[in-house]
Amino acid sequence: MITMIAAAGENNALGKDGDLVWHLPDDFKRFKKLTTGHHIIMGRKTWESFPRPLPNRTHLIITRNRDFKAEGAIVVHSMEDALAYAKDDENTFIIGGGEIYKMGLDYASHIELTRVHGTFEADAFFPEIPDDTWELVGSETHDKDDRHNYAFTYETYRKR
Template sequence: MITMIAAAGENNELGKDNGLLWHLPDDFKRFKELTTTHYIIMGRKTFESFPKPLPNRTHLVITRNKNYKKPGAVVVHSMEDALEISKNDSQPFIIGGGEIYKMGLPFADKIELTRVHGAFKDADTFFPEFSKDHWQLISKTEHAKDEKHKYSFTYETWIQK
C-alpha cells in the first residue's frame, strides 16, 4: 500500500519557502509514529529542509540532478524508481513536496491528510486536488486548537475507491 502523508490548509496549502506554515507538535508525533521503519519518498528540497535525516526511516530522494549525493539519502530520478526500490516495504510513504505529491497521486492507495483549519495566503506550495469520486474518507479525528497548537486540525484517512 502506497501512502501519501501531508498536512494541508483549507485551500491545500502546504508551505512557503520550503518551510511549513504552522507548528503542530501532535501532527509531528503522528507523522513519526506512522512513518518510522518505512521508506519515505520525497523531493530534494524536502530532504534538504530537514536538519538531518529522520531516524529509523529510509530516505528516497527524487531529483533531476544526476550528480546529487547526500549522506542519508538514496537518490533516484523518478517516482517509478523510488517505488521499485521500496517495493518490499508494506507501506512506503510519499512525504512531499508539492511536485512529488502530484507525481505520486496516481500511484497512491491511501492518503493520510492532516487538514489544518485555516487559510494561508502566503503559501507557495500546494497539495494536489484529488477527486472525491475516486477517494473515500474512512476516518476523521478532530483536534482542537490549544496552548501548543495555534490552529485546529483534522486527521483524515482516505483510500482509493
C-alpha cells in the same frame, strides 16, 4: 500499500520558502509514529528542508539532477525508481513536496492528510483530492489549544 502523508491548510497550502507555516506537535508525533521503520519518498527541496535525516527511516529522494548526492539517503530520478527500491516495504510513504504529491496521486492507495483549519500564504500546495477516485474513510478533529495555534483534522482517504 503506498500512503501519501501531508499536512495542508484549507487552501491546500503545504509550506512557504521550504518550511511549514504552522507548528502542530501532535501532528509531528503522528507522522513519526506512522513513518518510522518505513521508506519515505520526497523531492530534493523537501530533503533540503531537513536539518538531518529522520531517524529509523529509509530516505528516497527524487530529483532530475543526475549529479545530486545526499548523505544518508538514496537518490533516484523517478517515482517508479523510488517505488521499485521500496517494493518490499509493506507501507511506503510519500512525504512531499507539492510536485511529488502530484506524481504520487497515481501510485498511492491511501492518503493520511492533516487538514489544518485555516488558509495560508504558501508556495507549495497539496493537489486536489478527486472525489471520484478517493473516499474519505476516517476523520478525527483536534481543537486549537495551548500547544496548537490551529485546529486540525486527521483525514484518512482510500483509493476507490
